[in-house]
Amino acid sequence: MKSPRSLSAKELIKLLKVYGYEIVSQKGSHIKVTTQQSGEHHLAIPNHNPLKAGTLNAIIKQAAEHLGKSKEDVMKELFS
Secondary structure: OOOOOOOOHHHHHHHHHHHOOEEEEEEOOEEEEEEOOOOOEEEEEEOOOOOOHHHHHHHHHHHHHHHOOOHHHHHHHHHO
16 A cells, blocks of 8 residues: 555544554654553654655554554544
8 A cells, every 4th residue: 555645744643543553743844743542652753744755654564563564554534
């Protein structure tokens, strides 16, 4: 599955709420989100609109590794 090309940081953060990610801080153009699901995990998301494809893929990969899922499964759950 291909990742969307016009996804903003705010839209991604809304989608990640499914996995319990919540905004905890922002410093400059980076938003830090944290989840307690499957243990504590932090992601730094640049506040860009749209997010670059490589950046989006890296964020999804990090979340998938933490959740013990494949990147493809996470993408299907977020973007379907």
